[in-house]
Amino acid sequence: MARTPLPLSGILAAVAAAVFVTPAFLPAAEAARRPAQHPVQHPVQHPAQHKARAETPAPAAEPQSAEVMLNAALEDIGKGRFDPALQRIDALLKSYPNFRLGYLIKGDLLLARARPLSELGSAPKAPADRLDDLRAEALARLRAYREPPTKGMLPRYLLEMPPEQQYAVVVDTVRSRLYLYGNDKGQPHLVADYYISVGKNGSQKTREKTPIGVYHVTSSLPANKLPDLYGSGAFPINYPNDLDKRMGREGHGIWLHGTPSNTFSRPPRASDGCVVLSNSDLNIVAKHLQIGLTPVIISEGVEWVTTESWSAERKKFLDQFEQWRADWESRDTDRYLANYSRKFAAGGQDYDAFSRQKRQVNAGKEWIKLKLANVSAFRNPGREDMMVVTFEQDYRSNNLSNQMKKRQYWAREGNRWRIIYEGAA
Amino acid sequence: MGAHDLASRRKYNIMTLISWPFRNAAAASRRHLRSGVIAFALMALGPGAAWADDLQDANALLKKGQHAQALDKVNQYLSSRPRDAQGRFLKGLILTEQNKTGEAIDVFTKLTQDYPELPEPYNNLAVLYAAQGQYEKARQSLEMSIRTHPSYATAYENLGDVYTKLASQAYDKALQLDSSNSAAQTKLSLVRDLITGGTGNVRPTKPAPAKPEPQKPVAMAAAPKSAEPAATAPAAPAKAAGPKPTAAPEAKPAAKPAAPGTDEVVGTVRAWAKAWAAKDVKGYLAYYARDFKTPGGESRAEWEKNRAQRINAPKEIEVNIDSPRVSISGDTATVNYRQTYRSDKLKVASNKTLVLARSGGKWLIQQERSGS
Numbered sequence: 179m180a181r182t183p184l185p186l187s188g189i190l191a192a193v194a195a196a197v198f199v200t201p202a203f204l205p206a207a208e209a210a211r212r213p214a215q216h217p218v219q220h221p222v223q224h225p226a227q228h229k230a231r232a233e234t235p236a237p238a239a240e241p242q243s244a245e246v247m248l249n250a251a252l253e254d255i256g257k258g259r260f261d262p263a264l265q266r267i268d269a270l271l272k273s274y275p276n277f278r279l280g281y282l283i284k285g286d287l288l289l290a291r292a293r294p295l296s297e298l299g300s301a302p303k304a305p306a307d308r309l310d311d312l313r314a315e316a317l318a319r320l321r322a323y324r325e326p327p328t329k330g331m332l333p334r335y336l337l338e339m340p341p342e343q344q345y346a347v348v349v350d351t352v353r354s355r356l357y358l359y360g361n362d363k364g365q366p367h368l369v370a371d372y373y374i375s376v377g378k379n380g381s382q383k384t385r386e387k388t389p390i391g392v393y394h395v396t397s398s399l400p401a402n403k404l405p406d407l408y409g410s411g412a413f414p415i416n417y418p419n420d421l422d423k424r425m426g427r428e429g430h431g432i433w434l435h436g437t438p439s440n441t442f443s444r445p446p447r448a449s450d451g452c453v454v455l456s457n458s459d460l461n462i463v464a465k466h467l468q469i470g471l472t473p474v475i476i477s478e479g480v481e482w483v484t485t486e487s488w489s490a491e492r493k494k495f496l497d498q499f500e501q502w503r504a505d506w507e508s509r510d511t512d513r514y515l516a517n518y519s520r521k522f523a524a525g526g527q528d529y530d531a532f533s534r535q536k537r538q539v540n541a542g543k544e545w546i547k548l549k550l551a552n553v554s555a556f557r558n559p560g561r562e563d564m565m566v567v568t569f570e571q572d573y574r575s576n577n578l579s580n581q582m583k584k585r586q587y588w589a590r591e592g593n594r595w596r597i598i599y600e601g602a603a
Numbered sequence: 604m605g606a607h608d609l610a611s612r613r614k615y616n617i618m619t620l621i622s623w624p625f626r627n628a629a630a631a632s633r634r635h636l637r638s639g640v641i642a643f644a645l646m647a648l649g650p651g652a653a654w655a656d657d658l659q660d661a662n663a664l665l666k667k668g669q670h671a672q673a674l675d676k677v678n679q680y681l682s683s684r685p686r687d688a689q690g691r692f693l694k695g696l697i698l699t700e701q702n703k704t705g706e707a708i709d710v711f712t713k714l715t716q717d718y719p720e721l722p723e724p725y726n727n728l729a730v731l732y733a734a735q736g737q738y739e740k741a742r743q744s745l746e747m748s749i750r751t752h753p754s755y756a757t758a759y760e761n762l763g764d765v766y767t768k769l770a771s772q773a774y775d776k777a778l779q780l781d782s783s784n785s786a787a788q789t790k791l792s793l794v795r796d797l798i799t800g801g802t803g804n805v806r807p808t809k810p811a812p813a814k815p816e817p818q819k820p821v822a823m824a825a826a827p828k829s830a831e832p833a834a835t836a837p838a839a840p841a842k843a844a845g846p847k848p849t850a851a852p853e854a855k856p857a858a859k860p861a862a863p864g865t866d867e868v869v870g871t872v873r874a875w876a877k878a879w880a881a882k883d884v885k886g887y888l889a890y891y892a893r894d895f896k897t898p899g900g901e902s903r904a905e906w907e908k909n910r911a912q913r914i915n916a917p918k919e920i921e922v923n924i925d926s927p928r929v930s931i932s933g934d935t936a937t938v939n940y941r942q943t944y945r946s947d948k949l950k951v952a953s954n955k956t957l958v959l960a961r962s963g964g965k966w967l968i969q970q971e972r973s974g975s
């Protein structure tokens with residue numbers, strides 16, 4: 179006569195089902211028992227991040243981040259502790275009253291008390307698309323929690339950053355994640371990571387897609403000058419960059435921005451191509467963005483490499499970059515031109531026109547001094563091996579001196595890198 | 604009343620309002636009538652007989668839909684017995700039928716304060732809250748109802764409905780659905796329920812088992828309020844600290860070696876229960892210390908009078924003390940135990956706590972608390 183208590187298996191299965199979608203994930207309950215452990219690829223959790231995620235008590239003035247609270251609740255669910263989980267969700271919703279995913283899990287926790295559940299988001303007669311969106315968000319957030327970047331592994335892209343570039347943003351459109359990296363004397367270190375939404379049609383910008391490439395923040399648009407859609411602010415990036423134009427990619431107006439006031443977060447694939455953060459997360463990230471300076475590298479799945487392999491690639495490239503500088507100073511035009519690809523094209527010149535001009539110019543040179551400063555080098559995400567290099571160039575010679583900020587795209591050809599584009603940055 | 608109403612009542616799936624005392628009251632009244640004209644003649648003589656009649660009349664008037672008259676009667680009844688649970692419960696039902704929700708909530712709330720061991724007022728309070736769309740309050744009341752009476756099927760059913768409703772509200776927010784319509788429907792259903800459903804009795808016909816079933820703590824674990832983390836570990840009912848050792852088998856001794864004086868204290872509690880069961884009012888009251896804290900803060904005399912009435916009213920009383928756990932500190936002993944009370948009028952199983960003080964070589968009750 180007493181109602182059989184059913185919730186245990188139900189919600190556990192719900193979360194477990196979500197977690198199991200990717201085989202590398204541990205069963206929820208097991209993973210929850212040893213959260214610091216990690217499946218195959220990432221054996222050790224980044225200690226700094228672990229601290230930021232779970233242990234550091236939030237300052238009294240600001241509530242804990244929504245994701246920290248959500249993850250704590252999910253961990254409770256994984257351990258079968260549904261009442262504490264519900265308390266956490268209630269606390270979460272008190273701090274973030276528009277967190278729809280929080281309500282979905284709250285609904286599950288309550289409904290599990292009345293009947294068994296088979297999946298995450300057991301709302302009866304729910305519109306399937308909205309439910310799918312929330313499930314996708316839950317999965318993305320769970321994956322991020324269960325598979326944080328491992329200590330010793332770096333995004334392949336951040337090869338060289340000058341001291342003035344204090345932070346770099348790396349976006350993973352597949353995992354719906356934004357990683358904020360600090361520049362620790364040239365060595366990138368993870369500061370924090372955030373859930374994001376990207377274009378409705380994923381990445382590789384053509385239409386309603388988020389572009390893949392190396393960009394930087396070009397300006398800051400305050401919330402009071404923007405429609406509500408953009409939330410607490412917007413940071414346009416320089417899409418289309420020179421490479422995009424070269425590739426004939428269309429569109430414009432790719433921003434990092436916040437979330438409209440009626441929701442805490444948006445589904446993983448929701449925007450018209452922009453990278454969208456929750457307003458609270460955007461406000462934190464914004465504090466680290468330097469206009470005109472902070473790189474935003476958008477990848478379709480971050481390529482993680484060991485510190486050793488990162489160092490090796492970095493050294494090899496920077497050596498070639500230095501070789502290019504030395505070859506220019508040498509006034510040996512053949513040696514200099516060996517640094518340029520036959521596919522080179524810039525400023526209306528192809529390789530032949532460019533080489534003709536260089537030979538002509540070099541003939542009048544008695545000496546050349548070339549100093550390069552504030553060099554940044556980022557590997558372009560994607561299948562093609564490409565580097566984006568930006569630097570300040572101080573050129574002096576017997577008949578001409580010139581200072582400029584320059585950007586080059588280098589492509590791998592066989593065993594070496596060659597310049598395919600260069601121009602003023 | 605009875606099986607027919609019970610069956611029809613089951614059909615309503617929104618929330619079930621309980622009219623518990625009236626099965627017992629009616630049964631008592633029938634006995635009363637059967638006992639004949641002599642009893643009727645006696646009724647005129649003293650209030651003792653008249654009040655039973657008032658209650659019965661009020662109940663009959665309520666069934667006929669004559670709410671105002673029913674309310675007059677029950678008020679009349681209560682004028683001489685302001686603390687009477689059955690009268691107040693009936694009053695709560697009448698007010699509910701009259702759509703005086705606020706007043707009805709008031710009546711049931713006070714009943715839960717004065718009789719925290721009774722699950723029914725909590726349940727009805729929950730129904731009223733739910734009708735107002737206050738599902739969170741409804742949930743709390745139902746969880747209290749179940750805590751006082753863990754095998755309470757109606758409260759479980761209602762709680763299931765409330766959880767479902769709360770879940771659906773959360774889903775609506777998650778999925779950006781307009782929930783205003785469904786909220787209105789719930790309210791309407793309840794009104795129809797009250798009008799057409801009569802006042803059937805849905806109290807579980809089986810008494811609460813004297814021995815707790817092993818599943819119980821789990822069932823409770825699904826429901827308890829957050830304030831009790833110990834009770835929320837579903838897999839480990841034995842861990843339940845605090846005054847909720849309902850899962851501990853009766854035979855099992857307390858985990859700790861019994862402190863000196865434990866036997867004495869348990870002996871006192873059992874003797875107190877025996878006096879109660881024997882309807883030995885004087886003997887029963889003698890177990891209470893001079894400075895006993897009356898549950899409602901009423902005067903000692905008032906409380907004694909009330910207790911005497913409650914003990915005298917039923918023909919038979921059975922009180923069982925199960926799984927007592929004693930902790931003694933100096934001259935103060937605290938006993939947590941499971942109490943199963945049965946009379947021809949009422950059956951209640953609840954967790955209880957007695958605080959006793961040693962005085963002149965005797966243990967006397969200083970505090971008596973119900974629930975956990």
